[in-house]
Amino acid sequence: MTINGTISNGNASAILNGVTAAVTNGHTNGHAKEHTDAEAYGFKNPSLYVDPEHKLTMVDGPIEEPGPGEVTLQIKCSGICGIGSMEVKGQCILGHEAAGVVLKCGEGVTNLKIGDRVGVEPQEPCEKCFLCREGRYNLCEDVKFSGIWPYAGTIQRYKVHPAKWLYKIPDALTYQEGALLEPLSVILHGIKGANVKLGQPTLICGAGPIGLVALAAARASGAHPLVITDVNAERLAFAKSFVPRCETYLIKPKLSPQETAAEIRQIFNEGDEAHDEYKMPASVMECTGVEGSVCTACYCVRRGGTLMVVGVGKSIMNNVPFMHLSLAEIDLKFINRYRDTWPAAIQCMKGGIVDLNAMVTHKIPLERAVEAFELQTDPTKFSIKIHITDDTEALVEPAVPA
Ligand SMILES: NC(=O)c1ccc[n+]([C@@H]2O[C@H](COP(=O)([O-])OP(=O)(O)OC[C@H]3O[C@@H](n4cnc5c(N)ncnc54)[C@H](O)[C@@H]3O)[C@@H](O)[C@H]2O)c1
Ligand SMILES: [Zn+2]
Numbered sequence: 062m063t064i065n066g067t068i069s070n071g072n073a074s075a076i077l078n079g080v081t082a083a084v085t086n087g088h089t090n091g092h093a094k095e096h097t098d099a100e101a102y103g104f105k106n107p108s109l110y111v112d113p114e115h116k117l118t119m120v121d122g123p124i125e126e127p128g129p130g131e132v133t134l135q136i137k138c139s140g141i142c143g144i145g146s147m148e149v150k151g152q153c154i155l156g157h158e159a160a161g162v163v164l165k166c167g168e169g170v171t172n173l174k175i176g177d178r179v180g181v182e183p184q185e186p187c188e189k190c191f192l193c194r195e196g197r198y199n200l201c202e203d204v205k206f207s208g209i210w211p212y213a214g215t216i217q218r219y220k221v222h223p224a225k226w227l228y229k230i231p232d233a234l235t236y237q238e239g240a241l242l243e244p245l246s247v248i249l250h251g252i253k254g255a256n257v258k259l260g261q262p263t264l265i266c267g268a269g270p271i272g273l274v275a276l277a278a279a280r281a282s283g284a285h286p287l288v289i290t291d292v293n294a295e296r297l298a299f300a301k302s303f304v305p306r307c308e309t310y311l312i313k314p315k316l317s318p319q320e321t322a323a324e325i326r327q328i329f330n331e332g333d334e335a336h337d338e339y340k341m342p343a344s345v346m347e348c349t350g351v352e353g354s355v356c357t358a359c360y361c362v363r364r365g366g367t368l369m370v371v372g373v374g375k376s377i378m379n380n381v382p383f384m385h386l387s388l389a390e391i392d393l394k395f396i397n398r399y400r401d402t403w404p405a406a407i408q409c410m411k412g413g414i415v416d417l418n419a420m421v422t423h424k425i426p427l428e429r430a431v432e433a434f435e436l437q438t439d440p441t442k443f444s445i446k447i448h449i450t451d452d453t454e455a456l457v458e459p460a461v462p463a
């Protein structure tokens with residue numbers, strides 16, 4: 062499978078550097094210009110490429126034929142996720158949170174047919190190594206992950222994907238919900254090990270998309286009291302409207318993790334004079350990856366409780382209170398993506414167990430995908446989950462270049 066599209070028509074491009082996005086002309090003259098995505102509307106396969114400098118470009122990408130066991134999808138909806146700190150090793154189509162419709166089946170595909178609507182599990186493990194054999198295929202070192210170089214992502218019109226890693230979605234689910242199966246999968250995997258239970262105090266750190274899915278999933282699991290933190294008051298206000306029974310705590314940057322934890326523990330103590338360790342969060346789901354938040358989470362969790370770190374951050378966190386965790390027998394756990402979660406995620410949505418639709422604050426047409434990333438990194442604009450949509454009726458037999 063190749064992703065070597067011709068890099069031309071670089072009219073719609075942006076360089077994303079942390080939280081600032083600069084729109085520049087995609088050609089080499091370097092003059093910033095007001096970009097228009099009009100050209101991309103003429104593309105056969107509008108595709109959003111990222112390069113090692115984090116420059117984003119809309120390109121008319123290649124249209125591939127499905128090989129044995131593969132299908133060609135039209136991606137109808139694809140969520141976006143931060144790329145600020147992501148290492149980009151080569152030019153690649155971005156995106157890994159998607160749903161689409163089957164346009165063409167390769168040889169030997171029996172589980173899908175043209176017209177099936179599907180959610181995309183964006184990983185294809187080797188199925189040969191010991192981890193794959195034990196079923197922990199998310200840990201496979203030879204995984205082909207969509208949107209990580211050299212494997213093409215989902216922010217394009219036509220994506221070839223193994224039929225085995227696609228799941229039919231019922232008519233009741235929209236493509237938007239189909240794309241939300243991916244962040245829900247992260248939390249379905251995380252919550253299994255987090256020991257979240259009926260009537261058990263639970264803390265969620267971070268009210269970004271992942272923290273909000275954790276909040277909805279913890280509520281659906283019956284956790285109570287349920288507290289969520291963030292440094293951003295707007296995100297906490299959103300969390301409160303999303304799951305009204307939760308309580309919110311705004312992180313004060315001047316307080317140390319221990320001082321912050323003492324304030325959060327007060328909420329769980331429900332105003333009682335005497336501290337009651339039993340009321341402290343037996344489960345904490347850390348969903349920021351920020352070292353200060355990880356340390357705060359360590360000090361919040363009840364003695365003998367579980368801390369599930371979902372967040373991804375610095376490779377070394379020297380301030381994690383190792384002996385505090387040891388002496389209190391706190392179970393410090395991690396997850397790396399998901400395995401075997403799409404079927405359950407579909408049931409959760411179909412059964413009304415979790416409804417994540419309110420998280421989608423913006424929808425942007427595929428041809429204007431660069432704008433979606435500018436919006437996401439613009440600190441003056443409020444967004445939670447931004448979806449890139451393609452409402453065109455794509456050809457059943459995509460034109461294949463000779
Ligand atoms: N383990 C996995 O497989 C997996 C999968 C997906 C995402 N992630 C990680 O999960 C984390 C959350 O993802 P997201 O998409 O919600 O990211 P996000 O950046 O949109 O959200 C993070 C939230 O944390 C808040 N925050 C920052 N510092 C904080 C602090 N000190 N205390 C409390 N809140 C703080 C931010 O304001 C933001 O609302 C990221 O680190 C991401 O890389 C991990
Ligand atoms: Zn993502």
Ligand SMILES: [Zn+2]
Nearest residue numbers: 187190193201
């Ligand atoms: Zn493997």
